[in-house]
Amino acid sequence: MKNASIRIRLTLWYGVALGLILVIFAGVIYVVMSKAMQDEVDASLEEAAAVAVRTLGEHRFGPFLIFEDLSQDFPELALLDKFFQIFGPAGQVTIQSANIQSREIPLSQTAFQASLNGQATFESVRFDQGVPFRLLSVPIRHGERLVNILRVGTSLQPTVDMLDRLLLALLIASPLAVIVSLLGGWFLAGRALRPVDSITHAAQRIAAGDLTQRITAPRSTDEIGRLASTFNDMIARLEVSFRQIRLFSADASHELRTPLTITKGETELALRRPRGAEDYRKVLESNLEEIDRMSRIVDELLFLSRADLGEIKLKQVPIQLDDLLRDVQQQALVLGKDRQVETVVKEISPMMVSGDELRLRELFLNLIDNAIKYSHPGDTVEMSLVPNGEKGEFIVKDQGIGISLEDQPRIFDRFYRTDSARSHSTKGTGLGLSICKWIVETHKGAIRVQSMPNQGSSFTVLLPLSPSIP
Ligand SMILES: Nc1ncnc2c1ncn2[C@@H]1O[C@H](COP(=O)(O)OP(=O)(O)OP(=O)(O)O)[C@@H](O)[C@H]1O
Numbered sequence: 001m002k003n004a005s006i007r008i009r010l011t012l013w014y015g016v017a018l019g020l021i022l023v024i025f026a027g028v029i030y031v032v033m034s035k036a037m038q039d040e041v042d043a044s045l046e047e048a049a050a051v052a053v054r055t056l057g058e059h060r061f062g063p064f065l066i067f068e069d070l071s072q073d074f075p076e077l078a079l080l081d082k083f084f085q086i087f088g089p090a091g092q093v094t095i096q097s098a099n100i101q102s103r104e105i106p107l108s109q110t111a112f113q114a115s116l117n118g119q120a121t122f123e124s125v126r127f128d129q130g131v132p133f134r135l136l137s138v139p140i141r142h143g144e145r146l147v148n149i150l151r152v153g154t155s156l157q158p159t160v161d162m163l164d165r166l167l168l169a170l171l172i173a174s175p176l177a178v179i180v181s182l183l184g185g186w187f188l189a190g191r192a193l194r195p196v197d198s199i200t201h202a203a204q205r206i207a208a209g210d211l212t213q214r215i216t217a218p219r220s221t222d223e224i225g226r227l228a229s230t231f232n233d234m235i236a237r238l239e240v241s242f243r244q245i246r247l248f249s250a251d252a253s254h255e256l257r258t259p260l261t262i263t264k265g266e267t268e269l270a271l272r273r274p275r276g277a278e279d280y281r282k283v284l285e286s287n288l289e290e291i292d293r294m295s296r297i298v299d300e301l302l303f304l305s306r307a308d309l310g311e312i313k314l315k316q317v318p319i320q321l322d323d324l325l326r327d328v329q330q331q332a333l334v335l336g337k338d339r340q341v342e343t344v345v346k347e348i349s350p351m352m353v354s355g356d357e358l359r360l361r362e363l364f365l366n367l368i369d370n371a372i373k374y375s376h377p378g379d380t381v382e383m384s385l386v387p388n389g390e391k392g393e394f395i396v397k398d399q400g401i402g403i404s405l406e407d408q409p410r411i412f413d414r415f416y417r418t419d420s421a422r423s424h425s426t427k428g429t430g431l432g433l434s435i436c437k438w439i440v441e442t443h444k445g446a447i448r449v450q451s452m453p454n455q456g457s458s459f460t461v462l463l464p465l466s467p468s469i470p
C-alpha cells in the first residue's frame, strides 16, 4: 500500500469509505422500513379489530355472527387480506371468515391467557412451512366476564415480498454505486494528479542540468497550481544564483588576473638585464601596489563568502550615529585631498542606532569613497543625517559622473562596474557596494540610489533607530 501510487490509494480510500457508508445506510433503511411496515400491519389489524368488536357489540355477542353481515356493514373488513376468527370463552373456534377456508389456526396459550387477563396480543406465526401471518387476539368482555375472543389475522407475505425486493435493490445498487464511484474517483484522481507528473518530468529535466525548464501547469490557485508556481519561482531563483555564481567566479578570476599579469610582466621585464637600484625600487613599488590591490580583492571576497555562509556575526551595541559620521567626515577630507573634492556636512541630527560600529563605518566610508572617486576635481560631496520616522536617513550626494538608469539596479552586484566608472578611474573592484548592501541589510535597513548621468548621484541609507539611552 505504501508503494502504490497516490491515485490508487485515493481511489481505494474513496471506494472503501463509500462502501462502508452504503452498508450502514442500507442497513438503516432496511431496519427502518421493516419496522415501519410491521407497524402499519399492526395498525391495520387494530383498526379491523376495533371495527369488528363494534359490529359484534351490535350483534349482541351471540354465536350468530355472520361474516357476510360484517362485511356488508363494514366494507373495509372485506378487504382481501384479513381474516377473522371468533373463539368462545373456552378458546374453541365458533366462527371464522370464509377467506380462511378450512385452515386450522388454533388459539395459542399465551394469547388465551392474555385474553383472560383482558389484554390484546400480537403474534407472528408461520403455518404450513410457508406464509408468515400476523395475528391480533382481542378479548371481548361483558363486564368482568370473557365472552369471546376476536382474532384478526393477515398474511405477512406482501410485507416480506416488499422487504425482499428492497433488499435486492440495495444489494444490486450499492455495489453498483461503489463501482461507479471507484471509476469516477480513478478518473478524477488521475486528472488532479496529472500536473504532478508534469512537475516530476520538469524536475527530472532540471536535475539533468537544464535550469531554463519551467512547469507548464495550469495557472490555477489550487494546491497543484501553487506547487507549480512555487516550484517555478524556486527554479528561477536557482537559475539566477547559478548564473551569478558562474559570473562571480569568472569575474573574480578576471579581477585577480589583471594585477597578476601586470606584476608578472613588470618583473620579467626588470629581470631581462641588470638594472640600477632605483629601477628595481620602482618595479617593486609598482608590484606592491598591485599586490595591495590583490590582497584587497581577496579580503573582500573572503568577507563576502563568509557573509554568504552566515559566518560573520555583527555586534549589536548602541551607536551614536552623528558622532560616527563626524569622524567619517574627517577621514573623507583626507580621502578627497588628492582629487580636490571636499566633503561637507549639510545637516546632522543626533540619533542612536544599534549595530556594529566597524561595519557601519565601513559602509559610510565606502559610499563617501565612491562619491569622491566618481566626482570631478573641485566638486563638493554633501552628506546629511536626518531622522525619517522610525528610521535614520543618511544621504551622500555628489556632482560626479552619475549612473545611467539601466545600470542603477546592477551596481550592487558583485564586481559590477559601469563603463563610465571604468574609463573614469581604473581603481576599484566593484565589490564595495555589494558589501555596503550586505551591511545595510544585516542592520535591517535599506539602501537606495538616485542618479542622473553627468549630473551626480545620491545614495540614501535608512537604518532603524534605537531609542536613545538617557
Ligand atoms: N557615487 C557614484 N557615482 C557614480 N557611479 C557610482 C557611484 N557609486 C558607485 N558607482 C558605480 O557603481 C559601481 C560599483 O560601485 P562599487 O563601490 O561596488 O565598486 P567600485 O567603487 O568600482 O570598487 P570598490 O570595490 O573599490 O568600491 C562603480 O563601479 C560605479 O560604476
Ligand SMILES: [Mg+2]
Pocket (backbone or CB within 6 Å): 366, 369, 370, 428, 432, 433
Ligand atoms: Mg566603491
